[in-house]
Amino acid sequence: MKLQISGKQIDLSESLQNQVSTHLDAIIEKYFDKAIDAKVTFSKERSFFTCDINVYVGNGFLLRGEGEGTDAIAAFDDAAEHIAKRLRRYHKRISNHARTLSMSDAINEMAKEYILKQDLDKADAQQNDNEANLPTNQVDSHTQIITEYPTEIVQLNIDEALMRFDLADQNLLIFRNKANNQISILYKRMDGNISWIDTSAAQKR
Structure with missing residues (x-):
């Protein structure tokens, strides 16, 4: 597993990096043959530390956990436990899912994801000046x-x-x-519930 550890205002000692690597490997190996890569990011707030873990195990399968603590190790342990808790919840289903993936010859579709930053002050000025909009296939x-x-x-x-x-x-x-070979979307609502958008309904109209 390719492991990338970074930190803001954090001393990334060899001891810390070894503990992160050993602990993550132990969690992942219980459920998957291997992980492709993992990113662990530490940061320090005024009175506590935070840790964000992202592990990619292949075939679009991502594990993520966030944690905080009085020091970097405690923050990492908290984030890792969040991942481990979810993995325990889905133990049998993960095993069956991984077995199905290994037997499948389906090729995943590739797309591009963009991270955008907006200058809202400039956007307001543009609207006030009634500037013409750019073509819809371009970024404003x-x-x-x-x-x-x-x-x-x-x-x-x-x-x-x-x-x-x-x-x-x-x-x-x-x-x-x-079930229908159509694109579906899950998203988390502000009330905490999950919405499912099934585009196959539009295909039937």
Whole structure:
């Protein structure tokens, strides 16, 4: 597993890095043959430390956990326990899902994800000046593309999608529904519930 550890105002000692690597490997190996890469980010607030863990285990499968503590190790342990708790919740389903993936010859669709930054003051000025809009396939002049990276659209049934949604602690998941081969979307509502958009309904109209 390729492991990247970074920190803001944190002393990334060799002892800390070894503990992170050993602990993550122990968690992942219980449920998966291997992980492709992992990113662990530490930061220090006024009176506590935070840790954000993102582990990619392949085929669009992402695990994520956030934690905080009085020191970096405590913050990491808290974030790692959040991941471990979700994995324990889906233990049998993860094993079956991983077995299905290994037997499948389906090729995931690739797409691009963009991270955008908007200058809202500039946007307000543009609207007040009644400037002409750019073509819809372009980013507005007040919006900047910070970065772009490939992302996978995986074929899943709704139960598998909900499991991945929870394990990745995501607010949004786009997948191709095995039941109808159409794009479906899960997103977390402000009230804490999850909405499922099934585009196959539009195909039937």
